[in-house]
Amino acid sequence: MNITIVGGGVLAYFISRSLGEKGHRITVINRDPAECTQLARRLKATVVSGNATHPAVLEDAGVRRQHAVIAITSHDEENLLICQLASGMFGVRRVLAMVNDPRSEELFHTLGIPETFSVTTILSSLIEQRASFDSIINLFPAANGALEVAEVLVPDDAPCVGRTLGSLALPASTLIAAILRGADEIVPNGKTTLAAGDRMLVVTRHDSFAEVMTYLTGGVEWTVRQPTRR
Amino acid sequence: MIRAHGVYAVVVGCGRLGLYLASALSESGCSVVVIDIDGSRFRELGAGFSGFTIEGDAVELATLEQSKPEKADIFIATTGSDSVNLMASQIARSIYRVKKVATRIYDPALEPLCRRADLLPISTVTSAAGSVLQALGLQE
Numbered sequence: 561m562n563i564t565i566v567g568g569g570v571l572a573y574f575i576s577r578s579l580g581e582k583g584h585r586i587t588v589i590n591r592d593p594a595e596c597t598q599l600a601r602r603l604k605a606t607v608v609s610g611n612a613t614h615p616a617v618l619e620d621a622g623v624r625r626q627h628a629v630i631a632i633t634s635h636d637e638e639n640l641l642i643c644q645l646a647s648g649m650f651g652v653r654r655v656l657a658m659v660n661d662p663r664s665e666e667l668f669h670t671l672g673i674p675e676t677f678s679v680t681t682i683l684s685s686l687i688e689q690r691a692s693f694d695s696i697i698n699l700f701p702a703a704n705g706a707l708e709v710a711e712v713l714v715p716d717d718a719p720c721v722g723r724t725l726g727s728l729a730l731p732a733s734t735l736i737a738a739i740l741r742g743a744d745e746i747v748p749n750g751k752t753t754l755a756a757g758d759r760m761l762v763v764t765r766h767d768s769f770a771e772v773m774t775y776l777t778g779g780v781e782w783t784v785r786q787p788t789r790r
Numbered sequence: 791m792i793r794a795h796g797v798y799a800v801v802v803g804c805g806r807l808g809l810y811l812a813s814a815l816s817e818s819g820c821s822v823v824v825i826d827i828d829g830s831r832f833r834e835l836g837a838g839f840s841g842f843t844i845e846g847d848a849v850e851l852a853t854l855e856q857s858k859p860e861k862a863d864i865f866i867a868t869t870g871s872d873s874v875n876l877m878a879s880q881i882a883r884s885i886y887r888v889k890k891v892a893t894r895i896y897d898p899a900l901e902p903l904c905r906r907a908d909l910l911p912i913s914t915v916t917s918a919a920g921s922v923l924q925a926l927g928l929q930e
Contacts, residue, residue, distance in 0.1 A: 613873045615899040637849045637877035644876075644903060663851045671880050671907075 562587070562625055566612040566642050567632035567658075568595050575632065576603050589621050613641045615649055628654040636660050643673045695777040697759065701766070708769045714758040718778040726750030733765040734772050794820035800862045800888075802848040802878050803869035804831035807894065811866055816841045823857045826869075848878040859886040866892045872900055879909045 564587040565576050572588060576599075580586045586605035589612040590596050596609040610617035612631075623629065629646040631639035636659055643655040657673050659665045662681045669676065695718075698711035714721060720728055725736055725748055739746040740759040746752060754760075764772045797820045801812045804826035813836055816822045822841030826832065829845035846853030848869070859865060865882040867875035872895050879893040884907070893909040895901065904911035923929035 614897050616897075635873065637871070637873040640877050640880075641873040641903075648903060648906065661850055664849075667851065667881060667885065670884055 561585070561627040562622075564589060564621065564623060564626045564629045564646075565632065566590075566629070566639075567634075568592060568599075569634075571632055571658075573599065573602065575630070576605050580604050587621055587626070589617065613638050613645075615645055618642070618645055618650060623650045623652060626652050628652065628656065630656045630658075632658040634660060636664055640668060640671065640673065643668075644671070647672070696773065702763075706766055708762075708764055708766055710762045710764070710769075710773070712760045712762050712773065712776055714754055714756055714760065715777055716756040718754075718756070718776065720754050720776055720778075721756045723754055724750060725752050725754070728775075730772060730775065731764070731768040733768060735763045737761045737763050792818040792820075794818045797821070797863045798861055799823070799864045799866065800825070800857045800859055800882070802826075802865075802867040802875070803894075804828075804834065804843075805868060805870060808866075808868035809834050811868065812841065813839050825853065825857055849874055849881075851881070854878065854881055859888060862886070862888045864888065864890045864892070866894075868894045870896075872896055876900065876903070876907075876909075879904075880907050883908055 561584045563579055563584045565572055566589045568590045572590065576586045576588050580603065586603070587608060588599055588603065588605050589608045589610060590599060591609070591611045593609045596607045600607040608621040612618055623646055629643065629652050631642040633639055639657040639659070643657045646652040647655045654675065655673060656675045657668055659668055659676045659678045660680065662678045665676050665678050695713045695715055696710055697713055700709050701707065702709050736748055738761040739748050739752065741755065760776070762772065762776070792814055794815050795818065799815050799820050799822050801808050801822060801824045804812065804824050808824065812822050812824045817838045823844060824832065824835070824841060825844045825846060825848045827847050832843045844853065844856050848854055859882050862882070865879065865888040867879045869875055875893050875895065879891045882888040883891045891909045892912050893904055894912045894914060895904065896914055898913050898916050901911045901913055920929065
């Protein structure tokens with residue numbers, strides 16, 4: 561396919577490179593002449609220097625022969641206009657716009673650009689799925705970073721609610737040192753039952769921290785690496 | 791003479807054109823809200839201006855909402871960026887159903903897009919060229 565990518569920075573570079581490697585013929589339009597020189601050296605692509613919100617620039621870049629146009633500048637108004645011109649004025653079949661303000665995605669659809677993606681939305685939903693950050697109230701390292709001490713809230717829907725500590729399949733190096741339930745401080749044993757809303761003081765090895773948090777809070781597997789502390 | 795008494799107008803951009811329009815509309819009894827990303831521009835609004843100002847990016851829905859565009863009779867986008875003017879205007883027209891939306895554009899090639907989106911294109915180049923030809927007696 562002939563694909564035109566409008567934008568700059570690492571995003572435009574890597575998208576162009578990966579689509580180019582898949583055999584597509586890539587044109588990049590970027591308004592900064594210096595960046596264009598760089599892109600032309602590093603990419604096997606046609607690089608056009610110009611402002612793609614001008615119909616004349618799009619036309620000169622051969623937009624009429626393109627199967628797809630992808631607008632990924634950091635300005636939503638430019639991405640909208642580029643896609644509207646490409647599809648409305650030049651008949652490009654597929655246009656894809658990056659939307660920076662997540663609230664504007666629906667707006668783009670209303671204004672005739674059905675295919676959009678929002679990096680902000682994608683990233684925040686990934687993070688929400690992977691980690692129950694909300695449950696971790698307090699976190700500090702101990703023993704030069706070998707241990708993590710975390711104050712963790714037991715969410716209503718956590719799988720550990722209603723279970724005794726002894727029945728939990730926690731890694732051997734993990735200790736639930738205290739449970740704060742309302743005004744009570746409980747020093748738990750294996751028979752203590754966890755309730756929703758409990759705040760646990762959890763001591764765990766740094767390398768099993770993610771697994772323990774995922775297990776206790778019911779989050780989807782947490783693969784975000786904690787920074788290694790020395 | 792501007793006939794705009796009782797009219798509610800939203801003006802996007804407080805540059806020379808926006809400033810002129812906002813002041814003139816306000817002095818003629820129009821309720822005016824001016825939006826600009828640079829709040830220091832509002833200092834240029836004279837004592838005759840009795841409208842409201844909003845500092846923010848007019849293509850961000852959160853900013854535009856503050857101007858109550860659903861109540862606007864007219865919406866004028868005057869910034870120096872064609873793409874900002876077009877996006878703000880299309881939001882006003884398609885989402886908030888403002889009856890009259892005027893969009894300043896520098897690139898005359900964008901006029902067809904304006905008309906398709908039911909916006910009134912104010913093409914700076916076309917109107918200036920027309921004035922020049924008229925002044926020189928080369929055009930009616």
